[in-house]
Amino acid sequence: MDVEHPAAATTMDVERQNVAHPAAAAADGEDRNNSDGVTSAAPANVDAETAAPSVTTSTSNRFESDSMRAKFDHSSRKVVVHNVLKFMRSKDVTKLTSSWINQYNSSNSNHQIQIVNARKPPKDSWIKVTLAHEEMVTPFITFINSGGKDGNALVNERGRPLFAKRVDEMLDHDDNDDHDHEDDESDATDGRKRKGTVHANDTPIDNDSNGSDNNGNNKRFKSDTQQKPSLSDDEVRDAITPLWRLSYEEQLSSKIREMVNKCANKIVKEIKAKFRTLEKEAKRGHRKEVIKLYRWLNQNRAINMQQPVPSPRTSEYRNKVEFTFGYRLVPEENEVVEEKDGSEGNGVNVVNNTNEASATTTTNERHDNAHDVVDASSASATTNAGESDVPNPTNTNNYRQVPAVGFLAQGWAGGVYPPHPLQNIPNWSCSIADILNTDFLPKSSIPPYDSKTHRGVWRSVTIRASLRTKECMVIVLHAPAKGGAGAREDGSDDYSSVFEEEKARLIELLTQSVLRVVERSFPKEDHDGSEDVTPVSSLKGDDNEAENGIRVTSIFFQEYEGLSNPGPDHPVQHIYGKEFIEEKLGNCTFQISPGAFFQVNTDGAEVLYNIVVDRIREVTSDPMQTLLLDVCCGTGTIGLTCLNQGVVGKLVGVDIAEPAIADAKLNASKNGYTDKSLAQFIASPAEKILPDIMRDIPRNTPVVAVVDPARDGLHGIVVRALRANEKIQRLVYVSCNPIGTLTRDAAMLCGPPTKKYPGIPYKPTMAQPVDMFPLTKHCEMVMTFDRMSKEEYEKHHS
Numbered sequence: 001m002d003v004e005h006p007a008a009a010t011t012m013d014v015e016r017q018n019v020a021h022p023a024a025a026a027a028d029g030e031d032r033n034n035s036d037g038v039t040s041a042a043p044a045n046v047d048a049e050t051a052a053p054s055v056t057t058s059t060s061n062r063f064e065s066d067s068m069r070a071k072f073d074h075s076s077r078k079v080v081v082h083n084v085l086k087f088m089r090s091k092d093v094t095k096l097t098s099s100w101i102n103q104y105n106s107s108n109s110n111h112q113i114q115i116v117n118a119r120k121p122p123k124d125s126w127i128k129v130t131l132a133h134e135e136m137v138t139p140f141i142t143f144i145n146s147g148g149k150d151g152n153a154l155v156n157e158r159g160r161p162l163f164a165k166r167v168d169e170m171l172d173h174d175d176n177d178d179h180d181h182e183d184d185e186s187d188a189t190d191g192r193k194r195k196g197t198v199h200a201n202d203t204p205i206d207n208d209s210n211g212s213d214n215n216g217n218n219k220r221f222k223s224d225t226q227q228k229p230s231l232s233d234d235e236v237r238d239a240i241t242p243l244w245r246l247s248y249e250e251q252l253s254s255k256i257r258e259m260v261n262k263c264a265n266k267i268v269k270e271i272k273a274k275f276r277t278l279e280k281e282a283k284r285g286h287r288k289e290v291i292k293l294y295r296w297l298n299q300n301r302a303i304n305m306q307q308p309v310p311s312p313r314t315s316e317y318r319n320k321v322e323f324t325f326g327y328r329l330v331p332e333e334n335e336v337v338e339e340k341d342g343s344e345g346n347g348v349n350v351v352n353n354t355n356e357a358s359a360t361t362t363t364n365e366r367h368d369n370a371h372d373v374v375d376a377s378s379a380s381a382t383t384n385a386g387e388s389d390v391p392n393p394t395n396t397n398n399y400r401q402v403p404a405v406g407f408l409a410q411g412w413a414g415g416v417y418p419p420h421p422l423q424n425i426p427n428w429s430c431s432i433a434d435i436l437n438t439d440f441l442p443k444s445s446i447p448p449y450d451s452k453t454h455r456g457v458w459r460s461v462t463i464r465a466s467l468r469t470k471e472c473m474v475i476v477l478h479a480p481a482k483g484g485a486g487a488r489e490d491g492s493d494d495y496s497s498v499f500e501e502e503k504a505r506l507i508e509l510l511t512q513s514v515l516r517v518v519e520r521s522f523p524k525e526d527h528d529g530s531e532d533v534t535p536v537s538s539l540k541g542d543d544n545e546a547e548n549g550i551r552v553t554s555i556f557f558q559e560y561e562g563l564s565n566p567g568p569d570h571p572v573q574h575i576y577g578k579e580f581i582e583e584k585l586g587n588c589t590f591q592i593s594p595g596a597f598f599q600v601n602t603d604g605a606e607v608l609y610n611i612v613v614d615r616i617r618e619v620t621s622d623p624m625q626t627l628l629l630d631v632c633c634g635t636g637t638i639g640l641t642c643l644n645q646g647v648v649g650k651l652v653g654v655d656i657a658e659p660a661i662a663d664a665k666l667n668a669s670k671n672g673y674t675d676k677s678l679a680q681f682i683a684s685p686a687e688k689i690l691p692d693i694m695r696d697i698p699r700n701t702p703v704v705a706v707v708d709p710a711r712d713g714l715h716g717i718v719v720r721a722l723r724a725n726e727k728i729q730r731l732v733y734v735s736c737n738p739i740g741t742l743t744r745d746a747a748m749l750c751g752p753p754t755k756k757y758p759g760i761p762y763k764p765t766m767a768q769p770v771d772m773f774p775l776t777k778h779c780e781m782v783m784t785f786d787r788m789s790k791e792e793y794e795k796h797h798s
């Protein structure tokens, strides 16, 4: 049964009316299942997962087919282009956006982009465009950010570079729509000025929220900063872990300030605005009842915000990392690597980069291409790549592009950077990056996928490992072996004949021994740009030992021809070892398959789930009779932990991702819950099934609910169902996007009743931030909502 989201339908209608492009109307009517042939390597996310990264994944999860998704979900098709002129007439906006499309389409005859709507607020310097299809987003962004002269950004009439970003990535800001890149100077790092020179947006690493990575790698510098041909280690840290210069205490302080100002205060503001709207409607005679502002909204600290709970690990905490295959820019004169056998045709190009860069060179900026000089035959050798993997930024001569894997710290045009300098990235993932960069890619006759030409094969690699079980899964995303959607007709970039051989070589390299410990150096806390670095071993003590035993236990390949990232249900090919990895949390063991979400900070997840357990325990007077609704349950972690802790006796979990639900069912039996009437898991979009589930709950069964949606928050139908059903007295909302979608959903759960959101509202009774992502601006939030008492409610409605 398809459930229409009325809000979505309305938006769509409005968009149709606002078509600003001649081509738009036609595009809108087209079957969006057809990918227009536009492809691009969606770069892997860096900081991804905040259950970030994964925005893209999560959105793509929501609907069963592309056409359904395209029909309902606009956010994943929206891009904001910054730095256009502030004052423009609407016909100039149309002219400008048409000129982008014409430029792109005329130089990419195989791949066409279409804009269905373009909107520019009168006094702002940005335009929000809605593309006809999600798969056009990455090429469009790449085009704006690097389709100009010499691979630089397009410029406005005054020569200022434009800057494009997905709307669903702009979640660090108060209001996505109102964000103006020119005003970025006030950073969220508490007003303390950063000591570095580079400013970058911090984007979640992985989608995983369901994590899907959503191109978090598309980090760009402020438009007023000239893009450099290469970045120093510190600049890479600035781009990907922007809080790294702060002590951990300072990081937590900056996060709590954000949570108070941009989450708690914003929720109160939004709810008050709803009251004002009702009042205005009453004054105009459109409504009879005037509802008095709920008392809690006028209290001093209306939302009880707790200090953030720190992450048990503050460095190398990620259990999942996603690298992009691309090219490393290596200055010609520094290039010492000898082309090895078989490297012919692997896409090494010479780039003439004339960008001016800083004239001073620090030790951190000294680069000698250590990866290239490491003897590929000595598997036990350790590399010291953290200090030396990018070219000297003072050198503005010719650059060679060397196939490499890593993070796109400054967009596709800036090349990939090794993960070694990043303190949130675990050692084992650097070890795999080294294998790929020193042993695999230099000898591979198959090139990385190029998001501009849509040719090439290797796209990204996702690695997930457990320090507790020592297992490690590697998923290699690749375009078809014949060379990607832009493959030449003459077949000269068809790699099918060597693909299987390369696959076998990769398996051999990844599995020949346990992952070796890579020596890395991190700056001391409160790094001020001096050369004071502390070797990782002394930072981590015994933990370093723990990593010694990790080995690759599963390998998957995933072929994907589309433009963005595949959804979690996209088929994978299992080519080595186990079909899942196992992770332990508390007393439970969980299996995780390639398409399933799992929190990226294992120790942090334990803390997070214990908080949820406590919030539920507070209200369950008869736990064994109590049913837990676990909405967006993933592999069943929260629900099964609650069963295991005895705070509830029954569980119904819902998740859109089939692989996650398959895991959840097995996880239930693995942890001793074989009786399906006690632990039931359903694969479905929550908005389709939740109203039915709630209707079927026996009248006398006490119910608590926990929701843990991806970054795009809850569907309106889910919010409505949770609000309307007064059996639920407590709702625990776990959010990886507390300053974005949590505020929106909270306002709908707690605002005065309307036709669309009827029922006695909730009120937020506790907000507990949990720092799952040290060094980045992201923060998880557990917000507890309790149903307002009937008595209190009626006072305001009399």
Ligand SMILES: C[S@@+](CC[C@H](N)C(=O)[O-])C[C@H]1O[C@@H](n2cnc3c(N)ncnc32)[C@H](O)[C@@H]1O
Residues within 6 Å of the ligand: 051, 058, 061, 062, 208, 209, 210, 211, 597, 598, 599, 631, 632, 633, 634, 635, 636, 637, 638, 654, 655, 656, 657, 660, 684, 685, 686, 687, 708, 709, 710, 711, 715, 736
């Ligand atoms: C942040 S994860 C949380 C998973 C789980 N609670 C955990 O802690 O591991 C969000 C989950 O929401 C799921 N999801 C996304 N959209 C959904 C939808 N419309 N209905 C149900 N689940 C959805 C994703 O598949 C993902 O597993």
